[in-house]
Amino acid sequence: MKTLILGLAVAFAQPVHAAEIKFVTEEYAPFNYSEGGALKGIAVDQVHTIAKRAGLDYSIEIMPWARAFALAQTQPDHCVFTTGHSKDRDASFLWVEPLLKDEMVMVKRKDSPVAASTVEEARKLRVGSQRGDFAVDILTEHGFRDIDLAANIEITLGKLVSGRIDLMPTSIKTFQMMVKDGKPVEKAMLMDGQIYGIACNRSTPPEVVTKLQAALDDLIVEGTQDRIFASYGLPPNTRTAANEE
Missing domain, CATH: 3.40.190.10 (Periplasmic binding protein-like II)
Known part of the structure; x- marks a missing residue:
């Protein structure tokens, strides 16, 4: 696959955090991928929605996974998705989840x-x-x-x-x-x-993580998350994968 580096920054009027939050991800359909010069996917759409609702200045960039993961581990104001939440990874990040199960x-x-x-x-x-x-x-x-x-x-x-x-x-x-x-x-x-979510650098301000989590919780409760899944021809996130073929 040709590696694409694609950035998209969106600014909003009343940010809750002065610094831009940099969301980084990889080419991995149907969660996050580039098509026609734009980023899309069930995770990308959710990240856009909750970042806007949280009032963040933010960008989303696609790159090789190893680089994206390392940036979120080492650089302030970086968050990587769609990230599997394991015991080994738990203490290394601040988590916003679930983007999907x-x-x-x-x-x-x-x-x-x-x-x-x-x-x-x-x-x-x-x-x-x-x-x-x-x-x-x-x-x-x-x-x-x-x-x-x-x-x-x-x-x-x-x-x-x-x-x-x-x-x-x-x-x-x-x-x-x-x-x-x-x-x-x-x-x-x-x-x-597994549960997959957004893994943010541990120096990310707690209020940013709290607002992102609250926005994601609302997204799930109101049914928007399942509608995003449906827009990609996928069953609701609440359905167990063991029953899917």
Whole structure:
């Protein structure tokens, strides 16, 4: 995939925080991706909405995940999304969530003879993911070693389709979009369910995080989050991924 660096800054009249909040993310449809020179996705749309409602000066920039994650870890006023919330990551950030609740699915090339219905079976195969991706944390927790790492999901997908790897983990919603887009993939097995959100640098003013969380809570209660999902042809965020194909 061609890496795109795309920035979008939007200013509002009465900011609650003088400094611009820099939201950073990666190309990872259907959550965050660029199309026709614009950023879109179920997470991007939510971030735009809650940042506006919180009265923030903000920007959204897309870049490789490893860089985005590192910026949020080390630079003030930076927040990274769509970020899986794990125990290992919990204390490293201030969190605004959930942008979505999802499950990981292990994907194989369509019609591949590879069979993996358990983690034990999958560990014996060639598995690939993205450098710094939450999926790598999950794989490591499950005892996977020698994971084939790529810069982004499109490269990992290319390796899967070409037979260079046997399996790749991704969110079930991303898998659904792959199928919708005609990618030659099919589900091998389900893995862990996770909550994904916005992870902000720990120096971010608490009032900023509080206002973002309140705006997201309202978004969920009023049904706007589910409407955003529906606008991308996805089921409501409240539906369990285990029931989705």
